[in-house]
Amino acid sequence: MTTTLARTPEDKPALRRTLIEWRNSLSPDVREAAERSMSTHLIALATQHPIWTVAAYWPMRGEPRLDAAWQALRDRDVALALPAVVKPNAPMEFRLWQPDALMTKDECGVPTPLEAPVVNDIDVLVVPCVGYHPRGYRLGYGGGYFDRTLITLRPAPYVIGVAFSGQLCRFTPDPHDVPLDAIVTERGGLMLADMAPRV
Numbered sequence: 001m002t003t004t005l006a007r008t009p010e011d012k013p014a015l016r017r018t019l020i021e022w023r024n025s026l027s028p029d030v031r032e033a034a035e036r037s038m039s040t041h042l043i044a045l046a047t048q049h050p051i052w053t054v055a056a057y058w059p060m061r062g063e064p065r066l067d068a069a070w071q072a073l074r075d076r077d078v079a080l081a082l083p084a085v086v087k088p089n090a091p092m093e094f095r096l097w098q099p100d101a102l103m104t105k106d107e108c109g110v111p112t113p114l115e116a117p118v119v120n121d122i123d124v125l126v127v128p129c130v131g132y133h134p135r136g137y138r139l140g141y142g143g144g145y146f147d148r149t150l151i152t153l154r155p156a157p158y159v160i161g162v163a164f165s166g167q168l169c170r171f172t173p174d175p176h177d178v179p180l181d182a183i184v185t186e187r188g189g190l191m192l193a194d195m196a197p198r199v
Helices: 009-024 028-046 067-075 145-150
Strands: 053-055 079-084 093-097 103-105 111-113 124-128 158-162 182-185 188-191
Touching (some): 028 188, 093 111
Parallel strands (some): 053 124, 124 158
């Protein structure tokens, strides 16, 4: 599925609804096969260079479950962290995460580790997409937390967007939108080397 160009910010809410409905309509068999493939491609892309800490995510609203990727990273002694919204309209923080960690919900209701150390150095940031633009821009839920957080991280992590291939769409990026470094779908990992590097 390829959506039409959203020419104004007012088009984006409808575009988000369309993409989330499509994502939720995937059959369990199609979804599970895609998630296995995504995990394989994500590991291949993320481990091209030495990494110590990866910011993962807790799936919601039909986002891909990449448990196999997280386990493979743990097997390589890579530390995993989960984001947490600590207050509205502010950058997120990242908390060290283990599979048996006690969990709570952040300010947006997303599960995050309870009383876990905050991780300040992120090598790879994996972020789910509602949609993704051919030039590497991410369509999220509209809260701005991803972009707000990314500009505060120094050194900047390698940012990998995760989506089903059917979430490819066209929209007009906002001036504050930060492009991804790579996109992983069930079809493979695409590095976006033609984008201007962040400093």
